[in-house]
Amino acid sequence: MGEAIALGFAQRGASLALLDLSLDQVTARAEALTSAGFANVSAHAANLADPASAVSAAAEVIWAHRAEGVKGVRAVVCVAGGFGMTGPLDEADPEAWAKQFTINLSTAFATTRAFLPAVRDAKGSFVFFGSVAATAGR
Numbered sequence: 001m002g003e004a005i006a007l008g009f010a011q012r013g014a015s016l017a018l019l020d021l022s023l024d025q026v027t028a029r030a031e032a033l034t035s036a037g038f039a040n041v042s043a044h045a046a047n048l049a050d051p052a053s054a055v056s057a058a059a060e061v062i063w064a065h066r067a068e069g070v071k072g073v074r075a076v077v078c079v080a081g082g083f084g085m086t087g088p089l090d091e092a093d094p095e096a097w098a099k100q101f102t103i104n105l106s107t108a109f110a111t112t113r114a115f116l117p118a119v120r121d122a123k124g125s126f127v128f129f130g131s132v133a134a135t136a137g138r
Contacts, residue, residue: 001079001129002018002077002079003029005077005079006018006029006033007033009075010033010036010038010041011038014040014074014075015040015041015065016030016033016038016040016041016042017041017042017044017061017064017065018030018041018042018043018044019044019045019046019048019057019061020043020044020045020046021045021046021047021048022045023043023045026043026044026045027043029043030042030043031043040065042061042064042065044057044060044061044064046060048080048107048110048111049102049103049106049107049110050110051110051113051114053110054107054110054111054113054114054115055113055114057114058073058114058115058118061073061115062118071121071122072117072118072119072120072121072122072123072124073115073118073119073121073122073124074119074122074124074125075119075124075125075126075127076111076112076115076119076124076125076126076127077126077127077129078107078108078111078112078126078127078128078129079129080103080104080107080108104130108128112126
């Protein structure tokens with residue numbers, strides 16, 4: 001889903017900063033967009049569930065895109081997820097639940113907190129994606 005969203009923004013001329021836990025994966029995604037002819041795509045690895053790592057990532061993104069003349073960050077799109085894999089509540093593994101909580105909520109909190117000043121400066125927006133997989137319980 002994140003790749004489709006990034007492609008849509010790129011097709012509309014947006015400057016993109018792609019973030020992921022894995023530098024190899026995010027670099028491959030950025031290179032695919034660049035190879036397709038889209039400019040201004042940067043790749044950044046960060047553990048966005050960790051507030052300090054998210055703050056560092058925000059600073060890195062702002063630094064990487066500073067020459068574009070945009071004050072702040074116009075949009076942050078949070079697409080992390082995977083809640084459905086824990087199964088029905090009465091059968092869910094508490095460790096799996098904790099992992100999904102981190103992926104789905106802690107990353108959204110830390111990322112929002114880290115990018116909020118830059119998004120405010122640009123009068124931008126945050127967009128958060130969820131999944132209907134989270135509703136499949138009994």
